[in-house]
Amino acid sequence: MKNQIRYGKLKYVSFILLDLIALIGANVLAAHIYLDPNYKRYDFQDYSSIILYMAAIDLLVTTVFNTLDRVYRRSVRKEVIASGKHIVISFVLLAVVLFTTKAGADYSRVTVYLAYAFYFVFLVALHLCWKYLLKACSGKHDRPTALLMTTDRFVDEGLEELNKLNIDVRNIYLLKNLNKDAVNGIPTVRTWEEAAAVICWKWIDKVYIYGLDHQMVPGFLIKACKDMKLNFDLVDFNYRVIDVTTIQNEDPKYGALSFLEGKRDIPFPIRRVYWITETEADLHRGFHAHKLNCQLLYCPYGKIDIILDDGQQKTTVTLDKPGKGLILMPGLWREMVWQQSGSVLCVLASEYYDAQEYIRNYDEFIEYNKKYREGADSLKQTEKGFHS
């Protein structure tokens, strides 16, 4: 991972150096071709101090306004816009500096205008050529390189899922919450920003976002993928049975302690917690699906069957110990059957209570799911169309 970042930084610095070369070249050309009204050609030496101002402003604009943002991946249009922005800001700053220091009195304004015009052309052309060269040198990958983003809890399942897609796991990077450099020998990234940097600087064919609530995927990352014409896939799931860490004391009189940690264990933000108590055996509850709400269910005491229905098939998960949890994504019809009186059902939910967000009619659920599936498929189609 560290190497990736270093590699990325090296490329970034190469673009900064390229910009400085372009700036000097543009000034040399401007000084060379501009003749004043007396047909006198300015000596390039006359401009050396102004070029120093320009170079200092250039570095400032690059760092403060981040004008080299995703330079390696951005399209020609984005390149032109970013370079244009860079030139305009630099020009305005230079004008302010020259005006306030009166340092510009001895210089020909036309030469400065010309220098910036050439600089703009050089900047775009050199960036495009340099990117082409870098990409050509990095060569074609015989295996796809992908970035897998997932939470700690789903790392192994995510890898397993991707293996089914015949993706070389050695080239997959993970977004993790744990402070580890590698998982299963695969380097990790820990923040969205780092993930975006890896996408930028390393050749990534596809981004897989696995098992995360879509709302947790920041818009800027999705936008970055789109901007970079990068294919991304939400490798989604309907439900997952998870192990809840449980500490059993050697002396049974101390009982057992189970815990769940936000983000690490729960792939959605928790906005609501509720529990169902004072129950009788054979109680049936539920009979609804959610449009938005993600949930984590667990039963700290007793035994409860959770019958899940995705509109096509049914599954039953039995929650019968505090160390077992069930994550449910939206779009699942559920029925809860109490197998033992007094069993307690606890629920962590991603949404505040909102009756509108429930589907309580089964036919409506089937209709909704059909539409959702079609919508999801067509969304994927659109993404594929966009990226191909």
Ligand code: TYD
């Ligand atoms: P309901 O969702 O019908 O329970 P279940 O599906 O498990 O049988 O909820 C019963 C009542 O409780 C219903 O009137 C709505 C209310 N309620 C809240 O006000 N806030 C909540 O967070 C929940 C879960 C329910």
